[in-house]
Amino acid sequence: MSQRRDDRYTFDGLPLNPVEPGTNLLVTGPVLSGAREMGLRLLCSSDADGGTVLVATDSDATTLLEDFERHGGVLDRGRVRVIDCAQESGDLPEDSVSTVSTPADLTGIGIEYSGHYESTYASGYTRVRSGIITLTPLLVYNDDVRAVYRFLNTITGRIGTADGLGVCVLDPNAHEEQVVESVARFFDGRVDVRADAGDLDLRVAGLRDQPSDWTPVGAGT
Amino acid sequence: MSDSPTVLCAQPDADERAETADALADAGLAVEEVGSVDTLDAALDRSIDCVVTAFDLEDGDGFDVVDAVRDVNPECVVILYTEHAPSDLPRGGPEQVVEYVPRTVPESRERLADVAAMAAAEVTQAAYPVPEAETERLAAVQRYDVDQLAAIDAFDRLTALMTSHFDIDVAFVGLMDEHEERFLACEGANWRTLSREDSICTHTILSDETMVVEDTHEDPRFAEVDALKQLDIRSYAGVRITDKEGNAIGAVCCTDGEPRRYTRTELDDLQRFADEVEEQLLLRRRLQRDT
Numbered sequence: 001m002s003q004r005r006d007d008r009y010t011f012d013g014l015p016l017n018p019v020e021p022g023t024n025l026l027v028t029g030p031v032l033s034g035a036r037e038m039g040l041r042l043l044c045s046s047d048a049d050g051g052t053v054l055v056a057t058d059s060d061a062t063t064l065l066e067d068f069e070r071h072g073g074v075l076d077r078g079r080v081r082v083i084d085c086a087q088e089s090g091d092l093p094e095d096s097v098s099t100v101s102t103p104a105d106l107t108g109i110g111i112e113y114s115g116h117y118e119s120t121y122a123s124g125y126t127r128v129r130s131g132i133i134t135l136t137p138l139l140v141y142n143d144d145v146r147a148v149y150r151f152l153n154t155i156t157g158r159i160g161t162a163d164g165l166g167v168c169v170l171d172p173n174a175h176e177e178q179v180v181e182s183v184a185r186f187f188d189g190r191v192d193v194r195a196d197a198g199d200l201d202l203r204v205a206g207l208r209d210q211p212s213d214w215t216p217v218g219a220g221t
Numbered sequence: 222m223s224d225s226p227t228v229l230c231a232q233p234d235a236d237e238r239a240e241t242a243d244a245l246a247d248a249g250l251a252v253e254e255v256g257s258v259d260t261l262d263a264a265l266d267r268s269i270d271c272v273v274t275a276f277d278l279e280d281g282d283g284f285d286v287v288d289a290v291r292d293v294n295p296e297c298v299v300i301l302y303t304e305h306a307p308s309d310l311p312r313g314g315p316e317q318v319v320e321y322v323p324r325t326v327p328e329s330r331e332r333l334a335d336v337a338a339m340a341a342a343e344v345t346q347a348a349y350p351v352p353e354a355e356t357e358r359l360a361a362v363q364r365y366d367v368d369q370l371a372a373i374d375a376f377d378r379l380t381a382l383m384t385s386h387f388d389i390d391v392a393f394v395g396l397m398d399e400h401e402e403r404f405l406a407c408e409g410a411n412w413r414t415l416s417r418e419d420s421i422c423t424h425t426i427l428s429d430e431t432m433v434v435e436d437t438h439e440d441p442r443f444a445e446v447d448a449l450k451q452l453d454i455r456s457y458a459g460v461r462i463t464d465k466e467g468n469a470i471g472a473v474c475c476t477d478g479e480p481r482r483y484t485r486t487e488l489d490d491l492q493r494f495a496d497e498v499e500e501q502l503l504l505r506r507r508l509q510r511d512t
Contacts, residue, residue: 098308107313114321115307122326144316144445146348146418151318153351157298157344158320158336179441185350185427 009129009165011042013072015215019189019207021127021163024156026184029193031058031134031171034200037071038193038217039169043131044072051079051125053116055109057137060086061097064133079125081116085109085137103137106151113155117162130159134169135183145179152186193217225251226270226341231261231286232302233278241302241330245273248334250341258285265293267400271341273333276303276310283310287317295418296347296400298340302333318346348418352427352469359399361468365502366396375501376406379473383494384408387487389477390453394462394498396471397426405471412452419448425459426469431488432459436480456481458488460495462502473498 008018019025025042029035043052052073056064061084069075077096085100085108098116100108113130120128132138132155135148142148152168159166168187172180184190189207193200200217204210228250232238235256242252250271255261258281261272272290276283283301290297300320303310307321320340322333345351352358376394383392391409395402401414402422417423421443425432434457437443459474473495475483483491 101312105312107317107319108307108310110318111301111307111310111321115323118321118323118326118332122332145442146445147316147318149350149418150316150346150348153344153348154298154318154320154346157340157346161339161343162336176441182350182424182442 007127007163009045009127012044012046013218014038014041015202015211015217016042016191016204017209019165019210021165022160023189023207024159024166024187025168025189025191026187027167027169027191027193028172028180028184030173030195031136031169033195034193035169035171036067036133038191038200038202039131039133039167040068040071040073042165042167042191043068043129044074045127045129046074047127049125049127051120051123051128052081053113053120053128053130054080054082055113055130055132056082056084056086057103057132058086058134060084061099078123079120081120083109083112083116102141104141106138106142106147109138110151110154114158117158117164121162128159128162128164130155130164130166132168134171136171136174139175139179139183145182148183149186152183156186225249226338227251227253227268228271228273228337228341229253229255229261229264229269231255231257231272231274231278233257233275241273241333244330244334245337248338250334250338257281258289261286262289265289267294269294269297271298271300271337273300273302273337276301276305283319284313284317287313287319291316294400295416296345298337298344298346300333300337300340302329316348320346349423350427354468357466358397358426358468358470361464361466362396362398362470365464365470365506373405373501373505376498377408379494379497380406380408383473383475383491386490387458387475387483389475389481391476392474393476394471394473395420395422397422397469402471410452415448415452419446421449421454421457422459422461422472422474425472425474426461429461429463431491432461432472433457433483433488435482438480452476453478455479458483458491460492462495462499465503470502 010018027039061082081096085103190205201214245252274286304324380392393407394405401416402420404412454476456477459472461469461472
């Protein structure tokens with residue numbers, strides 16, 4: 001169990017130092033070989049006043065919540081909320097989950113995100129970790145990348161000013177290098193992930209006091 | 222006038238609007254009130270830092286407000302403040318991304334004021350990446366924006382030389398203002414300004430590396446930008462110009478109507494042209510300061 005010595009966000013079981021409130025992180029790497037897992041592990045919170053808002057774009061809400069729990073997340077409907085825009089949802093598991101019909105609807109995702117954020121906040125969970133798992137469908141479904149830029153400015157801006165923590169996952173191999181580089185500019189730091197014979201390594205760019213060289217990741221919580 | 226961020230508050234009911242305005246003012250914001258899309262349209266200008274709007278207005282809805290704001294001030298933060306749940310709202314276009322505060326949460330006006338105050342001061346809804354130290358960068362642009370800058374003959378001579386040297390359609394020197402790029406000299410075209418979300422230089426100023434786009438149609442960042450097609454910009458090479466502190470104030474660039482590659486030698490030459498512009502700007506600033 002983590003002990004909060006200050007108001008920074010901590011990451012149990014990961015070789016990362018705490019980060020300042022308001023930090024936005026971009027997690028890059030092969031989604032199926034570590035980046036998605038890393039994103040979800042960064043979103044796990046053991047803070048008493050910690051909440052989580054997830055945007056599920058590449059799997060439905062049920063699958064994402066199962067994955068979140070498997071990687072250490074605590075499923076508590078009051079503090080974990082999901083926007084499902086994966087277009088494959090069946091019945092919604094609970095009212096803490098809402099849907100947006102397509103990843104192209106950035107306005108809908110943004111409004112749902114703000115709504116869940118406010119509900120989480122109003123429930124007393126004021127240290128909100130927000131995750132977009134993953135950014136790839138948003139970029140694929142929106143021909144004009146400028147719409148995604150506006151979305152990212154809006155989301156990262158709210159996280160930054162509300163002293164939250166933002167975690168977005170992106171597979172760099174799925175996009176042109178120029179797009180990855182421009183998307184990375186919306187984030188304070190970048191966590192690169194790679195899988196080596198089944199073991200995960202990470203390295204961090206853009207943040208001080210974090211491992212900048214490839215560092216083995218533990219087995220998890 | 223105070224230096225407080227300015228928020229425009231659009232709600233149809235005058236009493237409710239006054240209560241919302243009071244909450245926003247208590248959060249340190251300068252507030253202007255309007256009751257309809259039409260009156261909002263008339264009140265909009267680039268001094269507005271944030272717009273708070275109800276969804277249902279007598280002559281339109283919240284997305285009409287967003288459209289009006291984006292026309293005048295594309296980077297401005299817009300916050301929907303409504304009793305409608307997200308799922309009850311019609312779907313907006315992808316360019317309409319907004320903030321949202323539900324009136325259904327406890328003490329919603331106070332919560333709205335918190336969100337608006339933070340957003341007005343620190344957040345942008347720009348459709349482009351903004352440099353990290355944007356406030357300092359804009360101050361640097363102002364310092365260099367001395368009188369008669371656009372009339373400096375040296376820039377006209379340089380850009381004319383560039384078009385013949387590189388055998389390109391257009392060469393220009395641009396300053397990157399808060400909302401748009403302003404062309405100080407432009408050989409081969411009669412461009413005056415270009416919005417930041419349309420300008421390739423918006424990306425050039427982010428890095429000290431030379432920016433080359435061999436074919437805008439093949440680059441996903443620019444393939445959908447209509448303005449580039451209208452200006453017949455198919456290829457681009459640009460180098461940012463900075464002040465002594467490293468703030469990017471603008472760029473020196475080449476464009477052409479055909480896809481094009483640049484050799485290492487050509488890029489070195491472009492860097493030399495940019496160095497020359499930087500020196501000229503510094504010189505003009507010193508002269509202005511000394512007189």
